[in-house]
Amino acid sequence: MIDLDFTLRQGPFRLELHEQLEGGITALYGPSGSGKTTTLDAIAGIRRPSSGRIGVGDRVLFDAGRGIDLPPHTRRIGYVAQEPALFPHMSVRRNVLYGRRPGQKLSLEAVASMLEVGEFLDRRVPDLSGGERQRVALARALMSAPDVLLLDEPLAAVDVERRRRILPYLLRVRDDLGVPVIYVSHDRGEVDQLADRIIVLDGGRAVPERA
Amino acid sequence: MELWTITLLTVGMAAIATLVMLPPGLLLAWALSRGRFRGSVLLETFVSLPLVMPPVATGLILLMLLAPRGVLGGFLATLGIEIVFTWKAVVIAMAVMGLPLLVRTARAGFEQVDRRYEQVASTLGANPFRVFLTVTLPLALPSVMAAAVLCFARAIGEFGATMMIAGSIPGSTRTLAVAIYSFAETGRDTQAAQLVLVSGAIAFAALALSNWITARSGLRA
Numbered sequence: 001m002i003d004l005d006f007t008l009r010q011g012p013f014r015l016e017l018h019e020q021l022e023g024g025i026t027a028l029y030g031p032s033g034s035g036k037t038t039t040l041d042a043i044a045g046i047r048r049p050s051s052g053r054i055g056v057g058d059r060v061l062f063d064a065g066r067g068i069d070l071p072p073h074t075r076r077i078g079y080v081a082q083e084p085a086l087f088p089h090m091s092v093r094r095n096v097l098y099g100r101r102p103g104q105k106l107s108l109e110a111v112a113s114m115l116e117v118g119e120f121l122d123r124r125v126p127d128l129s130g131g132e133r134q135r136v137a138l139a140r141a142l143m144s145a146p147d148v149l150l151l152d153e154p155l156a157a158v159d160v161e162r163r164r165r166i167l168p169y170l171l172r173v174r175d176d177l178g179v180p181v182i183y184v185s186h187d188r189g190e191v192d193q194l195a196d197r198i199i200v201l202d203g204g205r206a207v208p209e210r211a
Numbered sequence: 212m213e214l215w216t217i218t219l220l221t222v223g224m225a226a227i228a229t230l231v232m233l234p235p236g237l238l239l240a241w242a243l244s245r246g247r248f249r250g251s252v253l254l255e256t257f258v259s260l261p262l263v264m265p266p267v268a269t270g271l272i273l274l275m276l277l278a279p280r281g282v283l284g285g286f287l288a289t290l291g292i293e294i295v296f297t298w299k300a301v302v303i304a305m306a307v308m309g310l311p312l313l314v315r316t317a318r319a320g321f322e323q324v325d326r327r328y329e330q331v332a333s334t335l336g337a338n339p340f341r342v343f344l345t346v347t348l349p350l351a352l353p354s355v356m357a358a359a360v361l362c363f364a365r366a367i368g369e370f371g372a373t374m375m376i377a378g379s380i381p382g383s384t385r386t387l388a389v390a391i392y393s394f395a396e397t398g399r400d401t402q403a404a405q406l407v408l409v410s411g412a413i414a415f416a417a418l419a420l421s422n423w424i425t426a427r428s429g430l431r432a
Contacts, residue, residue: 099335
């Protein structure tokens with residue numbers, strides 16, 4: 001279970017969330033500027049809430065009251081941003097293996113075959129297409145055996161045809177690996193297709209869905 | 212033969228000075244590139260001082276610190292370490308005078324590294340030190356190399372501070388710049404002119420290398 005109960009101020013903008021999420025895929029849906037990416041940044045430890053608490057399972061990642069603020073590298077949160085940000089100076093294989101934790105069960109072969117990235121493991125990053133980069137970024141995040149996977153519009157830069165081909169991979173992450181996913185999108189069709197539950201954000205708050 | 216000794220000595224000591232300054236210099240450059248922190252402006256100003264202060268003034272400060280009766284020199288003397296008027300003093304003068312160029316150039320390189328790569332690395336479980344070694348440093352490598360070359364070139368030409376704390380002892384502290392001055396002053400104009408050619412060639416090669424590295428990385432990005 002993911003416990004999000006925090007307030008984050010950023011200039012005049014104020015993001016306030018009180019949500020408890022079960023596993024599966026949760027979509028954060030809303031217009032730009034509604035706080036979707038900021039929410040992911042807060043969970044990953046890149047931005048710091050001004051108050052409240054963030055927990056995953058029985059691990060507390062942030063608790064302003066108790067002075068807990070785990071640094072990003074100890075949070076075990078996989079984060080794939082809109083721009084995949086593959087390390088340009090490493091091969092695809094070194095990218096995927098970068099975050100591998102010793103003793104984790106997931107093998108490179110399993111992840112590579114699930115996301116079908118095996119064939120370009122030995123290529124250079126600049127030689128990959130946009131969709132291939134997204135799959136590699138996803139594989140890289142999964143190899144770090146995250147407790148939660150955050151996806152920030154991972155398909156925004158991909159054309160419709162590729163998008164349709166990548167969606168099944170995301171469902172596999174949920175169904176085969178059982179990793180909870182928090183998925184940011186402002187594409188309603190995509191959200192309906194993927195999400196087990198939807199949180200609609202508007203102006204930094206979760207609002208009831210309009211019918 | 213003397214010319215050969217002077218050149219080798221200068222190049223060797225400049226290389227040592229650059230290597231010794233690289234770890235602290237890169238650490239400083241990295242810290243300064245990560246935005247403001249308490250005392251960062253003061254630190255940056257302090258590091259850059261040798262760039263604008265008269266080198267002899269910097270040399271005098273070093274002399275006061277490192278002389279056997281100086282603050283640091285006194286302590287080192289009790290350990291049996293002598294600094295002033297030895298090759299170590301030359302290396303220290305070169306290092307201090309080269310540091311500003313090293314830090315400023317490397318800092319500009321670190322600032323150009325996209326923070327997203329560092330953030331991704333940290334979410335993948337890399338601690339800040341590993342992020343620096345595996346992501347920041349390799350991505351800023353052209354600037355870091357250019358910074359080291361500039362520091363080296365500056366060290367080769369060091370004169371003022373070297374004269375103050377190391378003097379002009381043949382075979383030990385007489386570097387290219389110091390030797391040119393000594394030779395010209397004692398009327399050995401031919402030797403002085405030869406050394407001018409040598410130091411000009413080294414400086415040209417170093418600057419060309421530094422510019423080539425920068426231009427190449429610019430094309431690639």
